[in-house]
Amino acid sequence: MQMPSIRLESLGASVFTEMDNLKRELEKAGNNLINLSIGSPDRAPALEIRNVLSQAVLDDNQYGYTLTRGTEEFRKVCAEWYQERFGVTLNPETEVLPLMGSQDGLAHIFLAYIDPGDLAFIPDPGYPIYTAGLMLAGGKKVAIPLLEENGYLPDLKQIDPDLARKAKLMFLNYPNNPTAAVANLSFFEKVVDFAKEYDLLICHDAAYSELAFEGFKPVSFLQARGAKEVGIEFHSVSKTYNLAGARLGFAVGNADVIGTLSQLKSNIDYGVFAPVLTAGAYALNNGQESIEENQSAYQRRRDLLIEGCALAGWKMPLPQGSMFVWAPVPTEQDSVSFAMDLAREAGVIVVPGVAFGEHGEGFVRVALVQDESVLQEAVQRIQQFLKKG
Ligand SMILES: Cc1ncc(COP(=O)(O)O)c(C=O)c1O
Incomplete structure (x- = not known):
């Protein structure tokens, strides 16, 4: 078979692919994962x-x-x-x-x-x-x-x-x-x-x-x-x-x-x-009404995540917009090791900041793309994971 174009190869394998492989491996092993990685809206249109x-x-x-x-x-x-x-x-x-x-x-x-x-x-x-x-x-x-x-x-x-x-x-x-x-x-x-x-x-x-x-x-x-x-x-x-x-x-x-x-x-x-x-x-x-409903839903999710994680000592800045929280890695690890441990031990998937460029190192991106009950479960898992420390 012919080789793909050099152009395509210039994209290289990304941290996203690495996280995706880990996710698939964990799912195959029967883990119940909460995916807070991709910014795909989970809510339906009005x-x-x-x-x-x-x-x-x-x-x-x-x-x-x-x-x-x-x-x-x-x-x-x-x-x-x-x-x-x-x-x-x-x-x-x-x-x-x-x-x-x-x-x-x-x-x-x-x-x-x-x-x-x-x-x-x-x-x-x-x-x-x-x-x-x-x-x-x-x-x-x-x-x-x-x-x-x-x-x-x-x-x-x-x-x-x-x-x-x-x-x-x-x-x-x-x-x-x-x-x-x-x-x-x-x-x-x-x-x-x-x-x-x-x-x-x-x-x-x-x-x-x-x-x-x-x-x-x-x-x-x-x-x-x-x-x-x-x-x-x-x-x-x-x-x-x-x-x-x-x-x-x-x-x-x-x-x-x-x-x-x-x-x-x-x-x-x-x-x-x-x-x-x-x-x-x-x-x-x-x-406009559906925009406002959407904003309130994401705001409640944002608050739930940030308040819950703060109780376990993980302080995250409060975003004014977007569907993401950009959180400093709360351990001594780099963003990939932390995200991988969080996936393996707590079943919560977030994106290592370095996936977005070298200046993203030191952070993970958490997407607020689950409803409040699932997010609450994610917060509990994160709290236990951080306590085990
Ligand atoms: C910053 C940003 N721009 C653009 C897009 C793509 O959106 P669309 O669905 O309109 O292609 C996304 C999707 O996650 C995004 O995060």
Whole structure:
């Protein structure tokens, strides 16, 4: 058999694969595991969203290709939602592009802009698709460290100006996966200035913009003055409305960049399934109540985990957004050894921070993707595990 491409090999085996193998081994041995690793929403979409989806599925006329730009209705609703939620005006014809999940755009933007050898700034720790997308396009990663002392925001002043001049783009993501950090408008304004100074394309992943706690409302990168001149933002309906498996997201912002991404995608796919666009448009128009319910559910889970672990001496910072808790490893171990011991001895699966980049070492990411009763059981197991010490 022929060998896979060198491109594919450049991705290498990840810590995720290692954890996955361990999980499978433990399951095979009959262990009852609680999986707090993958950020896949366990909650169902609101019933009314599912009703709209199922009605659309029964409609004879919803089975053609929607093509890359999707329906006019969906693009219009995205623009209206942006206006309402962020006060940002978008042209639905040129500044909005539906995606088959935001991942589709996050991966493909690199193929649209990066030639072999081109440099891109990627946050470390960071959501793995940014690195994978860059590697698949043959680009070179320049890691920008996200450090606790900077609130997990990149320190733009520390970036080497020579590298900044050479680099083509920079990825950012707030509320952040894995650190759960949030960014404010003044940070995004500095990013815009930086992008203008060095002619960088900014790609902001806002997958968790609607998952925040205690009334906190994350800002959009596009709210920053001049942002549309330098970048685009990726949105997902996966976490916002628990529609992850339906595969729907959208990119918004600079019309040239949206056009370029659309051009690339028109060579690859034939668009999102029409009923999914219809349900997504309905959700964006009518889903505020379900967003609030979701936020309360995740907030209760967050509190349950953090309070329970604190009782066993494991102190974790309280996140303002995202579905994750970024917890310092409470033992002397590195993040992989700790996560493996926690899996073997307590049957609780979390992700070692180093899976997200070298600056993730010293932390584990806990995803709040189980309901309160299961999470309570996980907390008890963690407490016993830490007591055994
Ligand atoms: C930061 C971040 N961006 C994007 C995604 C992908 O979301 P989607 O389902 O829209 O492809 C995820 C999924 O976990 C994520 O954590």
